[in-house]
Amino acid sequence: MNANRLVHPGFWFGKTDREDALKLARMGVGGFCLYGGTRAEVADLTQALRAASPHKRILISADYEDGLGRWLPDAELLPSNMALGAAGDEKLAYEKGLITARQAKSLGVDWVFAPVVDLADNPDNPIVNTRSFGSDPQLVTRLAGAFMDGLSKGGALNSLKHFPGHGNTATDSHLELPVLLSTKQHLMNHELLPFRQLTCKADCVMIGHLLVPALDEQYPASVSPAIMRNLLQEEMAFPGCICTDALCMKALGDEKQAALMAFWVGAHILLVPEKPFELLDFLNAQPLPPERVTRAVQMQNLLCARADEVPPPTQAAAFGPSDFSARTARKALTLFGEKLVLQPGDSVHYLSVGNDESLSEQPFLETLKSHGIQVKEFHTEAENLVVLCWRRYQACKGKIGLDEQETARITAALQHSRKHCVISLANPWTISRLPAKTKLFTYSPSPVFQQAAAEVLLGRLTPQGSLPVSL
Numbered sequence: 001m002n003a004n005r006l007v008h009p010g011f012w013f014g015k016t017d018r019e020d021a022l023k024l025a026r027m028g029v030g031g032f033c034l035y036g037g038t039r040a041e042v043a044d045l046t047q048a049l050r051a052a053s054p055h056k057r058i059l060i061s062a063d064y065e066d067g068l069g070r071w072l073p074d075a076e077l078l079p080s081n082m083a084l085g086a087a088g089d090e091k092l093a094y095e096k097g098l099i100t101a102r103q104a105k106s107l108g109v110d111w112v113f114a115p116v117v118d119l120a121d122n123p124d125n126p127i128v129n130t131r132s133f134g135s136d137p138q139l140v141t142r143l144a145g146a147f148m149d150g151l152s153k154g155g156a157l158n159s160l161k162h163f164p165g166h167g168n169t170a171t172d173s174h175l176e177l178p179v180l181l182s183t184k185q186h187l188m189n190h191e192l193l194p195f196r197q198l199t200c201k202a203d204c205v206m207i208g209h210l211l212v213p214a215l216d217e218q219y220p221a222s223v224s225p226a227i228m229r230n231l232l233q234e235e236m237a238f239p240g241c242i243c244t245d246a247l248c249m250k251a252l253g254d255e256k257q258a259a260l261m262a263f264w265v266g267a268h269i270l271l272v273p274e275k276p277f278e279l280l281d282f283l284n285a286q287p288l289p290p291e292r293v294t295r296a297v298q299m300q301n302l303l304c305a306r307a308d309e310v311p312p313p314t315q316a317a318a319f320g321p322s323d324f325s326a327r328t329a330r331k332a333l334t335l336f337g338e339k340l341v342l343q344p345g346d347s348v349h350y351l352s353v354g355n356d357e358s359l360s361e362q363p364f365l366e367t368l369k370s371h372g373i374q375v376k377e378f379h380t381e382a383e384n385l386v387v388l389c390w391r392r393y394q395a396c397k398g399k400i401g402l403d404e405q406e407t408a409r410i411t412a413a414l415q416h417s418r419k420h421c422v423i424s425l426a427n428p429w430t431i432s433r434l435p436a437k438t439k440l441f442t443y444s445p446s447p448v449f450q451q452a453a454a455e456v457l458l459g460r461l462t463p464q465g466s467l468p469v470s471l
Helices: 018-027 039-052 081-086 090-106 135-156 184-189 192-200 225-235 255-265 276-284 290-307 323-333 362-369 404-415 449-457
Strands: 010-014 031-035 059-064 158-164 205-206 241-244 334-337 346-351 374-377 383-391 417-424 440-443
Touching: 010 241, 039 059, 059 290, 081 090, 081 135, 090 135, 135 192, 158 192, 184 192, 205 225, 205 290, 205 374, 225 241, 225 255, 241 255, 241 290, 255 276, 255 290, 255 383, 276 440, 290 383, 323 383, 323 449, 346 404, 362 374, 362 449, 404 417
Parallel strands: 010 031, 031 059, 158 205, 205 241, 346 374, 346 383, 383 417, 417 440
Antiparallel strands: 334 440
């Protein structure tokens, strides 16, 4: 039996050859996972891939964890999960899921690989961080469940990830294999709790590339019979679709052998191999049991049927104006210490640190200027100083905190200012040890959250959020 439908290749706009993708579609792969592109490019590609496929239906997915704006330049970056955790509001989590689903569906993407239910309980974790709702498993469960309800209402499929919990590690699995050292009892009551309570709503569970010695000393979760089969399918009685995390990540070594073992121990979808054509040739040369392949195809057929239950909206309807992010920011922003309030005519100096992605601080600065504040870059000393800390999770970076030089630069600047405020625009731990009198946490660098931070300094907004992690 042809095994091509087991494989869901990735497509990176600006990198992947479109003709290769169309060839893979004609060969009968089960779907594609998309990265990047504009709204027009995504809509055009999804239509072309479906037209090229011999299957009645294929699944097209994307990692739209914070809305489409995390990948698409012409879509809004929605509030991070950690911002929702700080707001603690299920209605907002539901709304994020609904907006994400409607926008994705309008472009032909019917599967959102979210929510992340990993716990944010390790400050050194370079890849989870603000993707998590927080460190409390009950909070994560409550908000992730509401987000899933929103996705479902909007007609998009979901995926719980990264089983059995990627939070308490300090390694990026895009680079090497993380190790989770929790005891089994701790896993059951902590990392696994959101999975245990939410599998009833899950269209799929994504298995993480991580070694969990308390469950399996030899094999990483994504190729572990003890974790995938014994724990997830039997002990937790999950009857649904299981997919691997992206096979092109470096945690597992040889992707062909990893894909084969993942299939043998229970995976129905082999996601984003680095060399899809080679993997297809390899799998079709293996004596795969026809009943197992048939079962995997049946799982995908069920997802395809579920994805067609809600018709997609038009782009105009899905991407219409919304005050969702502004409402979330008002409930999420969290203030520690004395409040720095600026008056019209005041001058403020600013210092930006950790802006690896060269994100613009103009939304923050222009909001201050529009209310009569004189804004200048910091050089040696200041009456009023604002420090903007930008660093957030990025795949394949391997770090997420400030380095010693950056910390020293901020510390020196604080010593040469009379009044100051340090603002974390993403990773809250970046500013936890800084000797600052005033700390403001936004959990997101999006323009709306920058504007809200400026409004706090102007005395126009009172932060209402609570830190969803321990600093």
